[in-house]
Amino acid sequence: MSAATTVGGVRLVLPATSANLGPGFDAAGLAMSMHLSVEAHAASSFEIHATGRDAELCGALDRNLILDTYRSVLSDAGRRIAPLRLALHNEIPLGMGCGSSAAALLAGVALADHFGGLELGDAGIVSEASRLEGHPDNVAACWYGGFTVSTQQGDDVEVATFAGDPGWGLVLAVQATSLATKQARALLPESYAKADTIFNVQRASLLVAAFAQGRLGLLRTAMQDRMHQPYRMEACPLLKQLLPLAEEPEIAGVALSGAGPSVLLFLAEGTTFLEAETRLRQLLSPEVELLSLRIAGGVTKTLLDTP
Ligand SMILES: Nc1ncnc2c1ncn2[C@@H]1O[C@H](COP(=O)(O)OP(=O)(O)O)[C@@H](O)[C@H]1O
C-alpha cells in the first residue's frame, strides 16, 4: 500500500509576510495577520477548491505553485506523487509584496513532506522553500512568525526569530496592479557604493535592535534604505507617495513591503487605524486598499483524521 493511502489529511495555515522592512534586503521579514489556509487529503486525482482573494489563480490546476512544488519535491526525493484534494482559502494578495509565493512554496514543500513521509523537519522545509524562492526572508518569517532575520549560504539557512508580538499596529497600502518579484529584482544594480552599504548596515542593525528591545521609536530611522527602494520607486508609485509620512508623528516607520508595490506602515504609539486611514486617504486614490494588520505567528499544522 502506498504512503498516500495510509496518510491522513493535514491543514496548514500560513501567514503573509513583509520582507526587507527597508534596509534588511533579503534578510528581514515580518509575519502579518492575513493567511493562506490549505486543507489537503489524499485523493484519486488532483482537485482544488479555492475561495478568497485571487481564487481563480489559486484554484487553477495548471501551473499551480503549490502543486508544482509538491510534485517537484516528491519527484526529486524519488517518491510517488500521490494526487491530492485541496480546499484552500486565501487572504494574501498575489504579486503585491506580501509573500504569497513564499507561503505557496512552503505549503507545497510541507505537503510533500507530510504525504511523502520525508521528515524534513522545520529547518529542512525552510531550507528547501528558500532555495526555490531564491531568498530566505519571506520563507523564514512565514514559517516561524514574528520578526525574523535569516541568512542563506547554498542550502544552509540560518534563522533567528523574535516571535513575541510587541503589539505594534500595521497598515498595509495595496495598489490595484501587481508587480512580479522577479521583475522588481531585475531593477536592482549589481553593486553598491561604500556609503550606501554602510548606510544600510547601520539601519539594518538598528532594525534588529528595535525588535529586540521593543523600541518602536527606532523604526523611523531603522526603516530607511538605499539598497532597493530608490531603484523600485518608479515601479512602485505608492512608495513615492507614502515615504514622506515617515516624518509625521502619527507614523513610526514606512517601507516598501517586500519587492512592492505595496507599502507597509507602522503606527506610532497612540495612533489608531482610523486616524491613519484618514491621513492616508488625503494622499491616495480610492482604489488603493488600506488594510489594518497585526504581527502574526508562524505556520500552524493540524493533522486531520479523515482521509
Ligand atoms: N496560493 C497560491 N496558489 C498558486 N499560486 C500562487 C499562490 N500564491 C502565489 N502564487 C504564485 O506566485 C506569484 C506571485 O509571486 P511573486 O511575484 O513572488 O509575488 P509575491 O510573493 O510578492 O506575492 C503569483 O502570480 C502566482 O503565480
Ligand SMILES: N[C@@H](CCOP(=O)(O)O)C(=O)O
Ligand atoms: N527580498 C525580496 C523580497 C520579495 O518579497 P515579495 O513578497 O515581494 O516576494 C526582494 O525584495 O526582492
